[in-house]
Amino acid sequence: MSRDDTRDEAPTRRDYMRYGGAIVGGGLLAGCAGQSDSGSTPSEPESSTEDGSYTVEMFPVDEVEFEGVPESVTTYNMGWADMVVSLGQVDKLQTNRLTAPTLFYDRFDIDYDRDWPPLWQDGGMPKEIFYEHDPDAFLIDPNLIQAWDDNWDESDIEEIETTVAPFFGCHNRRIRADWQKEQGYPERAPTMPEAFETVGTVLDEPARTEAWLDLHEELQAELRSRIPDDGETPSVGLINSGSAPDKGEFYALYLEDTGYEMKPYRDLGVVEADAFAGVETGQYGMTDYETMLEVDPDIILVHWGITTGSVTFGGDGAFDAEQFHEEFVTPMENDDIGSQLTAVREGRVLPGPTAEQGPLVNAFQTELTARLFYPEEFGELDFDAPLDVPEENQLFDRQRVADIINGDI
Known part of the structure; x- marks a missing residue:
């Protein structure tokens, strides 16, 4: 995938978002995968099942099944928390972190409950904290947890997904660690707008998602037109x-x-x-x-x-x-x-x-x-x-x- 984010608003992506939004409005939810270097289009939308569950796709977690639209989400990277805030879903956010705080949010009267136990404690991420949060979804890259805490392995990830909630995230803020290179992040990790699209799908917010992507596209066009x-x-x-x-x-x-x-x-x-x-x-x-x-x-x-x-x-x-x-x-x-x-x-x-x-x-x-x-x-x-x-x-x-x-x- 090209890392030039000015590509994020290519017509195929925008057309797909509009198509996905219409499907969501009709009772279905779209799965969305990050693009490859070849500029391939996202995967086709997938139908929800009779019990209301649905799947959404993204690197590196692949297809993730949700039993229903999450009513609560736990995040670690605050860029992903900002995606939730941008979608008007701040009440669903569970995090104690303050990396993107009142400097940006106060001007829109946005506040969120920060009274949650930190995921990172004493040099690691204790598994019991994930149980304590008990959200409907973890907007966290499971590979990040295993890379940062040697106490975690794939069986622990499966345990949390089975007993608490699915992981749906990608550590795409900074992509230069050896473990990321070994697993193909430089080529496959979604850009911020691409990741935002998938979060919008997970939270069933097609209209807000499309509105933000339109604003982003217009801002980029204005910026490019005025750069000396x-x-x-x-x-x-x-x-x-x-x-x-x-x-x-x-x-x-x-x-x-x-x-x-x-x-x-x-x-x-x-x-x-x-x-x-x-x-x-x-x-x-x-x-x-x-x-x-x-x-x-x-x-x-x-x-x-x-x-x-x-x-x-x-x-x-x-x-x-x-x-x-x-x-x-x-x-x-x-x-x-x-x-x-x-x-x-x-x-x-x-x-x-x-x-x-x-x-x-x-x-x-x-x-x-x-x-x-x-x-x-x-x-x-x-x-x-x-x-x-x-x-x-x-x-x-x-x-x-x-x-x-x-x-x-």
């Missing part, structure tokens, strides 16, 4: 928020990485501007001030930086510009080498998007990323309110988002 073509794309050095400039420790990330966490950069067409491309780094991309000065990017973006000041970081949900500056900018300004960096001298050490994103968060982050790279075209970023954009500069209609979530389509 003068060849002046600034170079960017993307560092993880786990970096510690005060200690001279930076964790480089690569824009070419597959998975939905880099989707805004692919959609903006700036992957080739990656200052770290081809640069040798240590474990987890660790590097230092000397290497930072060697690549000397025009912009230094902090991955997950937009959530600095969020509930996750102990804040109140709004981006905290002062905290961001103290944690990432000031140490560079005070370092003999760091102060020589072009991005530091020109005030372009900036908060980058969070990695976790479904349709709602991605819409805001696509717009944010455009403003980070091309402020002359898309508007200057207001660091006190980075998601507040003058109406004339908005790439999508906020009221339409609210209407989709509320079902006023």
